[in-house]
Amino acid sequence: MPTIDPTATVTEDRAGREPYLPPATQPVRTLVWVLHLALPMLGLWLLLAEPDLNIVLHHNPSHFWLIVAVAGINLVLGLMVGQASARRADARLLLVSLVFLSGAGSFLVHGLTTPGVILDLDKASYGFDLSHPVGLITASVFAFASALPLGERTASAVIRNQVWLRGGLAVLIVAWGVACLVPDLTPLSKAPPPGPGGIGLGGAEWIGVALFVAAAAMLFQLHRRRPAVVLISLVTAYALLAEALVAGLSHRNWHLSWWLWHVLLTTAFVFVAYSAYLKFRREGSSAGLFDSVALSATVHRIRADYEAALEELVGHLRRREERVDGAVPVADRLAGKFGLTEAQAAVLDRAGESLANERELTERLTALVESGRQARVGLPESEMLSQSLDRIRQAYGDVRIRLVDNGRVTVSSREYGQGDFPGDRPIRLEGKIVHPLTVKGRLAGALEVPLGRTPQDEALAATLAGQLSLSLENARLYSELETLFRQYMSPDVAQSLLADPQTAALGGELVELTALFADLKGFTSFSERVEPGEIVEMLNRYHTAAVPIVLGNGGTIVQFVGDAMLALFNAPARQADHALAAVRAGLAMQEAAEEIAAGTPGYPRFRIGVNTGEALVGNIGSPELRGFNAMGDCVNVAARLEGIAEPGTVVIGQTTLDLIGPGATTRSLGWLNLKGREQPVHAYVLSGLS
Numbered sequence: 001m002p003t004i005d006p007t008a009t010v011t012e013d014r015a016g017r018e019p020y021l022p023p024a025t026q027p028v029r030t031l032v033w034v035l036h037l038a039l040p041m042l043g044l045w046l047l048l049a050e051p052d053l054n055i056v057l058h059h060n061p062s063h064f065w066l067i068v069a070v071a072g073i074n075l076v077l078g079l080m081v082g083q084a085s086a087r088r089a090d091a092r093l094l095l096v097s098l099v100f101l102s103g104a105g106s107f108l109v110h111g112l113t114t115p116g117v118i119l120d121l122d123k124a125s126y127g128f129d130l131s132h133p134v135g136l137i138t139a140s141v142f143a144f145a146s147a148l149p150l151g152e153r154t155a156s157a158v159i160r161n162q163v164w165l166r167g168g169l170a171v172l173i174v175a176w177g178v179a180c181l182v183p184d185l186t187p188l189s190k191a192p193p194p195g196p197g198g199i200g201l202g203g204a205e206w207i208g209v210a211l212f213v214a215a216a217a218m219l220f221q222l223h224r225r226r227p228a229v230v231l232i233s234l235v236t237a238y239a240l241l242a243e244a245l246v247a248g249l250s251h252r253n254w255h256l257s258w259w260l261w262h263v264l265l266t267t268a269f270v271f272v273a274y275s276a277y278l279k280f281r282r283e284g285s286s287a288g289l290f291d292s293v294a295l296s297a298t299v300h301r302i303r304a305d306y307e308a309a310l311e312e313l314v315g316h317l318r319r320r321e322e323r324v325d326g327a328v329p330v331a332d333r334l335a336g337k338f339g340l341t342e343a344q345a346a347v348l349d350r351a352g353e354s355l356a357n358e359r360e361l362t363e364r365l366t367a368l369v370e371s372g373r374q375a376r377v378g379l380p381e382s383e384m385l386s387q388s389l390d391r392i393r394q395a396y397g398d399v400r401i402r403l404v405d406n407g408r409v410t411v412s413s414r415e416y417g418q419g420d421f422p423g424d425r426p427i428r429l430e431g432k433i434v435h436p437l438t439v440k441g442r443l444a445g446a447l448e449v450p451l452g453r454t455p456q457d458e459a460l461a462a463t464l465a466g467q468l469s470l471s472l473e474n475a476r477l478y479s480e481l482e483t484l485f486r487q488y489m490s491p492d493v494a495q496s497l498l499a500d501p502q503t504a505a506l507g508g509e510l511v512e513l514t515a516l517f518a519d520l521k522g523f524t525s526f527s528e529r530v531e532p533g534e535i536v537e538m539l540n541r542y543h544t545a546a547v548p549i550v551l552g553n554g555g556t557i558v559q560f561v562g563d564a565m566l567a568l569f570n571a572p573a574r575q576a577d578h579a580l581a582a583v584r585a586g587l588a589m590q591e592a593a594e595e596i597a598a599g600t601p602g603y604p605r606f607r608i609g610v611n612t613g614e615a616l617v618g619n620i621g622s623p624e625l626r627g628f629n630a631m632g633d634c635v636n637v638a639a640r641l642e643g644i645a646e647p648g649t650v651v652i653g654q655t656t657l658d659l660i661g662p663g664a665t666t667r668s669l670g671w672l673n674l675k676g677r678e679q680p681v682h683a684y685v686l687s688g689l690s
Helices: 027-049 060-088 091-112 126-147 152-160 162-181 205-225 229-248 256-283 296-318 330-338 342-374 381-396 457-488 491-499 523-529 532-552 578-599 633-644 654-660
Strands: 400-403 409-411 414-416 427-429 432-439 442-450 507-521 556-561 564-569 605-621 626-631 650-653 664-672 681-689
Touching: 060 091, 060 256, 091 126, 091 152, 091 162, 091 256, 126 162, 126 205, 126 229, 152 162, 205 229, 229 256, 342 381, 342 457, 381 457, 400 409, 409 442, 414 432, 432 457, 442 457, 507 523, 507 532, 507 578, 507 626, 507 633, 523 532, 532 556, 532 564, 532 578, 556 626, 564 578, 578 605, 578 650, 578 654, 578 681, 605 633, 605 654, 633 650, 633 681, 650 654, 654 664, 654 681
Parallel strands: 605 650
Antiparallel strands: 400 442, 409 414, 427 432, 432 442, 507 564, 507 605, 556 564, 605 626, 650 681, 664 681
């Protein structure tokens, strides 16, 4: 199947090196190519400059058969390119086919007018001399038009009028042939008056030369962007045909200079035919011989068709639907659709299978990466396995995962135990493989993976099993750690440590926060009257009510000391309204405590102090034992405000009041001199929020 890259361009690479050029356009080879094209013109100049070398070779039969052969080559090329233009609906291919067909017609007339073949003349007729330049000038017009970068509208117009173009050319050739071959019908069938040499078109041949040169230059630029053998052969043919017109201007019939243009036009068309033949031998089909000459839009469409064909084949291969109920294989159907040979169909089949394997491998690797991402901190084991399995099945097929129950695991009606996987080696079944899932070296489950068509399937299944084992072990470990951490420290601190263990390092940072201190007024006297068991029961009842309130408002409980509790807001988790959250928590705690105390006479009551300011927040202690806490004047003030609060009240500092706004209902306590502090503090009793 031809490989076409219509987007290929000649550009300079990033390193600034010279741009890549195809072999035919590399400077040295271009020079050799130009020299080969210049040699015929040098030979013509030598023959005309040295008349003794320009000898006469007059042999009518040789001329007749040579020209008829060239006309035949042109006819075959014209029909083949015309067939390609019809198949691709391409205007450029249509115009190129008219180049060959016009040449075929004019050369045939030139050969048939050879003296002594049909016309009983001893000397060449007007038609004999004029058929060659007229045919090449006509061909040059089509050649120039074919090299133009035709737009979509122009190309569509050419295709719509192809019948008129072909028909008009056929009428012109037939009329010219009749005029040249029917005796005494027109002057073209008569011999010119006696005189030296032949006749010409008065220099009009130079128009054809210019058109051929322009067409060759434009196609050469196209070849630089889209290197192709047939394309460069067409460039060479146009250049040789221009030289054939120049050589024909000598009008010295039967001299070597006259034979030269016969050789040039023969070489031009044989070169194109030979290039097409080489491509046919390499690809084994004539379907895409001239695709490289087509317009860019056609090339893009051809490429899209081939990509669609390959995608169709890949889709069938991946679904294992190459043959369904004796149907024609997919590759063979596509070969018929695109005119491919049996060898090309086999290549297409192998390419499709390779691409299907590559995509299957890519999808499985992608599924591995995505399942690894899902094994993140905090995701429950069942949810992690469920999400991973959903994604893995999209790439691997009917994957099954089962966890151990009472030391055994059952997958697809087969039961396995620890001893069934010696050395953690998998069990191979028909079309599938079973890998053990282990946690800390013990069997935790089993993974059953169907084997696909790629040679990497077993390795991928082993990698998948290893990753799932690690994910399962991590999920269980994090679950244990999270349970342990959350029972002994605030959830924010626990989550921070699980996500980043470096947060446990000693040290801290200065943060604005709101501290809430709470304790039970009358706890000491209550403890003297009751048994220790009743003390623990009372504390647990109060803290069971208070802790959810603090956590629900975004606070972090950093310590319990007997009946006292310290909570921080805006540390370690940041809160925009930390002061408001703290006072809401304080009021809610008092309401909950009142309900508890009302049901149990004699219970002590909460008193709460809240203050806002900067404090050093971090891990305090030693390398062996540390705790998360906050130190600073604002924390000390909160503790002192709690100490002066009456049971059932919340006392706040001025900074806290400023942050919570005018919606607070307060009663001023005035300026207070607190223990351990030189400056007085303005305090308020908070009784509600609007």
